[in-house]
Amino acid sequence: MTDQDPELxxxxxxxxxxxxxxxxxxYVIGLGLALVLTGVSFWVASTSVLxxxxxxxxxxxxxxxxxxxxxxxxxxxxxxPDNTNNVLALAFGVLIVFLVMIGTIFIxxxxxxxxxxxxxxxxxxxxx
Amino acid sequence: MTTASxxxxxxxxxxxxxxxxxxxxxxxxxxxxxxxxxxxxxxSDMVLFSALFASYATLAHATDGGPTSSELFHRGLVxxxxxxxxxxSFVCGLAMIAAKRANxxxxxxxxxxxxxxxxxxxxxELYEFASMIAEGAGPQRSAFLSSFFTLVGCHGAHVxxxxxxxxxxxxxxxxxxxxxxxxxxLLCLSVFWHALDIIWVAIFTIVYLIGTLP
Numbered sequence: 001m002t003d004q005d006p007e008l009x010x011x012x013x014x015x016x017x018x019x020x021x022x023x024x025x026x027y028v029i030g031l032g033l034a035l036v037l038t039g040v041s042f043w044v045a046s047t048s049v050l051x052x053x054x055x056x057x058x059x060x061x062x063x064x065x066x067x068x069x070x071x072x073x074x075x076x077x078x079x080x081p082d083n084t085n086n087v088l089a090l091a092f093g094v095l096i097v098f099l100v101m102i103g104t105i106f107i108x109x110x111x112x113x114x115x116x117x118x119x120x121x122x123x124x125x126x127x128x
Numbered sequence: 129m130t131t132a133s134x135x136x137x138x139x140x141x142x143x144x145x146x147x148x149x150x151x152x153x154x155x156x157x158x159x160x161x162x163x164x165x166x167x168x169x170x171x172s173d174m175v176l177f178s179a180l181f182a183s184y185a186t187l188a189h190a191t192d193g194g195p196t197s198s199e200l201f202h203r204g205l206v207x208x209x210x211x212x213x214x215x216x217s218f219v220c221g222l223a224m225i226a227a228k229r230a231n232x233x234x235x236x237x238x239x240x241x242x243x244x245x246x247x248x249x250x251x252x253e254l255y256e257f258a259s260m261i262a263e264g265a266g267p268q269r270s271a272f273l274s275s276f277f278t279l280v281g282c283h284g285a286h287v288x289x290x291x292x293x294x295x296x297x298x299x300x301x302x303x304x305x306x307x308x309x310x311x312x313x314l315l316c317l318s319v320f321w322h323a324l325d326i327i328w329v330a331i332f333t334i335v336y337l338i339g340t341l342p
Binding site: 035 | 156159160162163164166167168171172174175178179181182183185186203207210211214215217218221222224225228229315318319322323325326329330332333334337338340341342
């Protein structure tokens with residue numbers, strides 16, 4: 001166990017595979033999936049077939065899916081043991097991103113509604 | 129050595145339960161450590177963007193009687209921007225494949241195409257900014273427009289840096305060849321470029337698509 005090649009234990013993010021075929025295939029699959037998800041996003045945003053209030057949530061889900069596609073097929077973030085460090089760093093980054101975004105949006109929306117001012121007046125104050 | 133010798137170790141340990149990453153094996157080689165450190169930088173950059181996204185989401189309706197997002201944004205232009213940045217990211221991957229095989233011609237060709245597509249993206253964005261400012265919807269018009277120009281402009285500044293970096297790497301590969309330290313820089317560049325595309329996915333969804341919903 002101790003004489004393993006250290007290069008095999010970790011892999012850098014974005015590092016290409018060894019096989020040219022599997023490497024090219026990974027990028028082509030990634031491009032195809034990203035194109036489909038982008039196309040669906042633009043279609044969902046412009047069609048009137050879908051239930052209006054759910055469209056924004058659907059778009060966010062599609063965006064997160066496309067980010068996942070980019071991470072897996074372009075940046076080669078996998079669940080393999082040689083990728084543990086990259087995944088852990090990514091998990092921490094995602095945690096902070098969600099804390100900042102959801103925390104800010106949640107708090108600011110509540111402050112808007114709970115300031116004891118009517119929404120119309122609050123909007124006037126926010127408009128500076 | 130306990131039960132871990134029978135079951136394959138998962139999580140923080142590598143393949144051996146005695147191996148905790150540093151320890152007796154020493155630090156990783158530079159070809160791992162440098163891109164990993166750059167990966168941490170890219171993730172911290174995403175945290176920066178999350179703060180800009182949060183302020184945009186908070187201020188998106190604070191238009192001060194000025195133009196709203198539905199009036200300003202054109203989905204057609206955004207679709208072209210999205211497509212050029214996505215294909216640019218893909219071609220950047222092709223450049224990495226060629227560079228790994230030390231193929232000078234195709235590395236340079238793919239990097240050039242990557243840069244040109246990035247330039248198309250940036251030109252459309254600058255055109256959009258210029259026409260918005262010309263019709264009186266500049267960053268000083270309302271809180272909504274201030275946060276819009278900060279968020280999208282910050283991404284545009286990153287793309288500009290990426291374009292300069294692509295040009296630098298093309299020159300360095302041309303003069304110095306595929307040496308290990310050049311390859312490390314190239315790998316960092318590709319990580320940076322893919323990350324910019326990931327951030328753009330969030331921008332075109334939140335700013336342009338959700339912002340122009342009826």
